[in-house]
Amino acid sequence: MTLLLGALTIGLILSLLAMGVYVSFRIFDVPDITTDGSITLGAAIAATLLVNDVHPLLATGAGALGGMVAGTVTGVLHTRFRINALLAGILVMTALYSVNLHVMGRSNVPLMQAETLATYGETAGHFVVGSKDFNFLGWRIGSADAAVLFSAGFAVAVVGIFLFLFFRTNIGTAMRATGNNSQMIRALGANVERNIILGLALSNGLVALSGALLAQYQGFADAQMGIGMIVWGLASVIIGEALVGSSSLGLTIVGTVMGSVLFRLLVAIALRWGLNPNDLKLITALFVFAALVLPRFVRRKKSKLIQ
Amino acid sequence: MIEISGIHKTFNPGTVNEVRALRDVDLIIDEGSFVVVLGTNGSGKSTLLNAVAGTFRVDKGSIRLADHDVTKWPEHKRAALIGRVFQNPFSGTAPDMSIAENFAMAASRGKARGLGWALSKDLMTSLEERIATLRMGLEGRLDNAIGSLSGGQRQALTLLMATWLKPSLLLLDEHTAALDPKSADQVINLSSEVIQRDQLTTLMVTHSMQQAVRLGDRIIMMHKGQIVHDFRGAEKKRLRTEDLLDHFEEIRRREQLDENTAAMLNDLYI
Numbered sequence: 001m002t003l004l005l006g007a008l009t010i011g012l013i014l015s016l017l018a019m020g021v022y023v024s025f026r027i028f029d030v031p032d033i034t035t036d037g038s039i040t041l042g043a044a045i046a047a048t049l050l051v052n053d054v055h056p057l058l059a060t061g062a063g064a065l066g067g068m069v070a071g072t073v074t075g076v077l078h079t080r081f082r083i084n085a086l087l088a089g090i091l092v093m094t095a096l097y098s099v100n101l102h103v104m105g106r107s108n109v110p111l112m113q114a115e116t117l118a119t120y121g122e123t124a125g126h127f128v129v130g131s132k133d134f135n136f137l138g139w140r141i142g143s144a145d146a147a148v149l150f151s152a153g154f155a156v157a158v159v160g161i162f163l164f165l166f167f168r169t170n171i172g173t174a175m176r177a178t179g180n181n182s183q184m185i186r187a188l189g190a191n192v193e194r195n196i197i198l199g200l201a202l203s204n205g206l207v208a209l210s211g212a213l214l215a216q217y218q219g220f221a222d223a224q225m226g227i228g229m230i231v232w233g234l235a236s237v238i239i240g241e242a243l244v245g246s247s248s249l250g251l252t253i254v255g256t257v258m259g260s261v262l263f264r265l266l267v268a269i270a271l272r273w274g275l276n277p278n279d280l281k282l283i284t285a286l287f288v289f290a291a292l293v294l295p296r297f298v299r300r301k302k303s304k305l306i307q
Numbered sequence: 308m309i310e311i312s313g314i315h316k317t318f319n320p321g322t323v324n325e326v327r328a329l330r331d332v333d334l335i336i337d338e339g340s341f342v343v344v345l346g347t348n349g350s351g352k353s354t355l356l357n358a359v360a361g362t363f364r365v366d367k368g369s370i371r372l373a374d375h376d377v378t379k380w381p382e383h384k385r386a387a388l389i390g391r392v393f394q395n396p397f398s399g400t401a402p403d404m405s406i407a408e409n410f411a412m413a414a415s416r417g418k419a420r421g422l423g424w425a426l427s428k429d430l431m432t433s434l435e436e437r438i439a440t441l442r443m444g445l446e447g448r449l450d451n452a453i454g455s456l457s458g459g460q461r462q463a464l465t466l467l468m469a470t471w472l473k474p475s476l477l478l479l480d481e482h483t484a485a486l487d488p489k490s491a492d493q494v495i496n497l498s499s500e501v502i503q504r505d506q507l508t509t510l511m512v513t514h515s516m517q518q519a520v521r522l523g524d525r526i527i528m529m530h531k532g533q534i535v536h537d538f539r540g541a542e543k544k545r546l547r548t549e550d551l552l553d554h555f556e557e558i559r560r561r562e563q564l565d566e567n568t569a570a571m572l573n574d575l576y577i
Contacts, residue, residue, distance in 0.1 A: 166422075170415050173408055173425035180401040187360070187399070188468075189386035189417035 005145045011264030012152040015257040020206030021233025028179040033089035034074045037096030038067040040226035042208025044100045047109040047221035060212045067208020068201040075197030107223040116216035121148040236260035238291040314368030328354040330532040341509040346529035361385040373475035387417025390469030392482040399465030402454025413468035459490025479511040516548040
């Protein structure tokens with residue numbers, strides 16, 4: 001049961017990353033590899049501040065802000081200096097590796113003693129439930145685990161609703177149009193370059209927020225933790241679209257969260273069944289490959305059958 | 308009112324692909340005038356439109372629009388003064404977004420976009436009324452993705468979007484060329500209706516002599532990046548399709564002559 005709760009919590013925390021990837025990949029049509037660096041940056045900033053006794057909320061916010069700066073840099077490289085979006089992301093991701101090491105001062109910062117949002121959640125859980133664990137439909141559930149899961153769900157809901165509302169404002173609508181038809185929105189007076197920069201800042205801010213929360217949940221920040229995270233995000237977005245479709249903005253956001261949680265559950269189950277953890281990234285990559293290719297393949301087969 | 312003076316544009320200068328697309332073009336368009344631009348392929352008529360729209364900066368010369376010197380303004384800033392309809396019906400609308408959302412963006416053309424709701428109640432009601440006048444049955448489908456509509460419908464909507472806020476200048480770039488004859492007719496009728504009703508200053512590029520004769524109060528003919536004819540007033544009204552064809556033929560002959568003379572001179576002296 002603890003395993004399930006853990007998987008759900010991590011799935012929810014990483015759904016913030018998935019929403020970030022949704023913004024860059026689906027709304028702006030940019031596969032932004034900055035993600036791999038900015039999730040670590042968020043974790044690194046938050047962890048370093050936490051070890052130095054900064055308030056957890058402040059540390060988390062600072063982590064998210066760091067990601068926004070990273071996204072802005074990628075955006076500026078792409079729009080102002082006309083560097084291919086993919087390459088701009090690679091450059092910033094590579095640079096962030098050094099930045100992250102500098103922020104942390106070493107390759108790993110443990111958060112054993114520090115007060116974090118996770119410890120806050122645990123304390124709150126004890127306080128509300130009044131005991132170390134409680135009975136839920138016949139399962140013994142740690143009140144701390146439940147409280148952390150609940151808080152993560154709450155945070156994700158807040159961010160998801162914010163995102164949904166934001167993309168329905170004038171500026172948000174113009175940002176969506178930027179990815180959909182940049183010529184059109186430029187002719188209607190929007191600064192396409194600025195919108196792309198804003199979008200990548202928003203995307204990487206979400207990713208770094210996810211990293212900051214993840215570090216607090218798992219109790220450490222690590223220089224390597226970002227490797228392959230963009231593929232993780234892509235997988236979540238794609239699963240989400242398979243689950244609920246992509247007909248409306250709200251549905252897609254909900255789908256992305258569901259995709260992330262479901263994917264994490266699948267991974268937890270696979271690991272439980274004896275999947276070698278070293279194969280995880282390979283399998284994630286294969287999965288995304290299949291998800292990208294299969295629809296086209298199936299369509300071609302179908303049209304052949306009809307003929 | 309728009310004043311174009313002495314603009315030059317050369318694409319790929321100094322390479323084998325060098326194209327002198329605009330060569331010293333002067334043009335003054337009065338407030339409320341509807342100018343049709345004709346010309347052969349590569350005559351520079353679309354380049355002229357794009358120069359005004361700000362797709363690129365001109366090499367020389369200046370462009371003044373509604374008392375602003377817009378020569379150095381980027382495209383998105385000029386959009387505050389200019390409404391545009393493109394040749395490609397897919398260019399003017401965001402396909403995955405709803406009709407209403409597309410209009411919401413048109414309703415804030417050239418304005419600072421803030422955190423207000425894109426789809427305000429006021430917009431929706433005026434939108435429904437306006438779209439009903441198209442008689443295309445689209446008023447009940449404002450939430451549908453615009454990409455699900457036909458090219459003609461999309462072009463009609465693009466025109467409404469471009470003129471939703473009255474532009475100082477309306478640019479129509481062969482906006483019916485990619486449509487079937489019936490849709491092209493509809494869109495042209497709608498265009499002239501909107502232009503007349505709002506007294507819009509308009510610059511329209513077309514390939515169609517019939518459109519040129521039927522519409523507008525002035526025709527300019529372009530050739531090799533220059534304006535070679537300018538018909539206006541009574542002369543424009545008298546003009547028939549045949550006359551225009553004659554003028555094209557004349558241009559073509561003069562050009563042939565030039566080339567032949569050049570070849571002859573080349574043979575004789577070099």
